[in-house]
Amino acid sequence: MDDKKEVKVASPAKKACAKKACAKKPAAKKTAAKKPAAKKVAKKTVAPKKFVIQAAGSEVSYDAVVKKVNKAYKENIKTLEIYVKPEENKAYYFINGKDDGSVDLF
Numbered sequence: 001m002d003d004k005k006e007v008k009v010a011s012p013a014k015k016a017c018a019k020k021a022c023a024k025k026p027a028a029k030k031t032a033a034k035k036p037a038a039k040k041v042a043k044k045t046v047a048p049k050k051f052v053i054q055a056a057g058s059e060v061s062y063d064a065v066v067k068k069v070n071k072a073y074k075e076n077i078k079t080l081e082i083y084v085k086p087e088e089n090k091a092y093y094f095i096n097g098k099d100d101g102s103v104d105l106f
Contacts, residue, residue, distance in 0.1 A: 056089075065091045073095050076096075081093065090103070090104060
């Protein structure tokens with residue numbers, strides 16, 4: 001009876017690794033890395049603390065013009081647009097997109 005047994009011989013590199021207790025690292029899973037969603041940065045608008053219109057040696061504040069418009073127009077104001085023309089001494093206003101008028105600046 002001739003029984004031949006196959007003998008596996010480890011390579012010298014594998015023997016060295018076995019002595020150093022090298023362990024095979026599990027294969028890294030390839031997953032699609034999710035990028036964090038881009039944050040939308042809202043731009044901050046800065047309102048001036050004081051807004052003054054000066055013309056012809058006189059001046060008037062923005063708040064005073066708005067008060068004059070509110071006094072002239074007594075109904076419910078949803079939107080307000082003001083256009084200032086110092087050369088005419090007038091502030092023209094449009095209220096709620098349709099009503100218009102003017103007030104004196106100085």
